[in-house]
Amino acid sequence: MRVRKGRVLRIVDGENKFYLISRDGKSWLPGGSVLLTNKQGPHIGIAAVSRPEISSYQKGYFGTVQAGILLGNRSEKNDAPFSFSILQGYRLNAWFAPGFETGIDFFDDGVMPLHATASFFFSTGQFTPILSVKGGWSIPLAREKAVNTYYSDFYYNNSYYGGLKLETKGGTSLNPEFSIMRMMNNDVGWIFSCGYRFQRLTYQQGEKGDTNYYKKERDINRLSLRVGLLFR
Template sequence: MTQGLAQDKKYGFFKKYPFVNITELGASFGRNKYQTNAYYNSYYPQPILYQTQNRVNFTLHTFNGVYVNPKTAIGLTVGVDSYGETVLMPISAGIRRNLVQKKQGGSILLGSLDVGYSTIWLNEDNTGYKTSGGLVVCPTIGYKFPMRNGSAWMMNFGYRFQRAEYKQQRTEDQFYWTESNEVRNYRRMVVRFGIEF
């Protein structure tokens, strides 16, 4: 009897606050810096020169949470973002909100916001380099297209800010080395397509 009551409470929670998973795959558009000169073997540090170029990068995110009311879901977003040779794994608190729906069962204007920290768990640094993650913020707006089975197709457009720090140590000999620190603020426009279960 006690076990039955515990199960009723468990399923009663998810009946009141339905579980939701939103998985999205997409691309981010922006500009990257890249180093244009080599470091020469010298006791005098050489300036590091950079140029920028347009880049299209891969992004994959999954949101898992609960609907606290029929229009609003809160939860945790985990993702993978590539920036050239760097792969960051952001973990964020997220909110999804149905903004406008003209008719029952029709398309829904959807707003979302993720705020968190990008980790380097999936990143592998080159020798002499060390990458650190940082703040990530991603507001988006888009459309949700409900299906008869209760799922929905998603299409979102938004802005993504992600911070990362790079440290490079150069060794000339056993008595001399230099270290350079660089902070990059990645600013990207994102387009994502996915499905809600």
């Protein structure tokens, strides 16, 4: 029997039938039935089986782990912030899966997004386009931040520019995303994503109605590029 170079096969017995099994564990033969002859002469028939079909669809739980960068409007501290996300989802059918996502995004300061997600799959094959809509709220990792402001905004008639430490608050977080997934087998696949990332950061001193009350909001718009793994 001739075997393609680099392919290592072994023979196993399952339910009184013989199969050729590749080293990676996939039961398959490249052609029709195969006939082996030993030195004594008897022939052993080996049934041919096809390569298992790899599908992106499997009803039930799946998860993704991705890392990447957030490109866009610059800051003095971070031109391309790092982004890391973990998504837990449940495939209801071939095309739709709700889920929940969290992780860490580093803008000037780190935030932990808490996103509800809706993912739409456009194929059940090995390569699959995915459209995901993610949105919710982000929790700041730092309790306070030093910002520059005009003190005349709330203290003095004569304005001057200076620093002020404000309490960090959560903010609206959105991340619509388009992805391409390639399954390596029926359990694990690569996923490449590109999307739009919006984050509102809020800084505040005191409460509304206080004499020293001050609030500042900053909106950040970024292009997100991430790569990671899907598993189930």
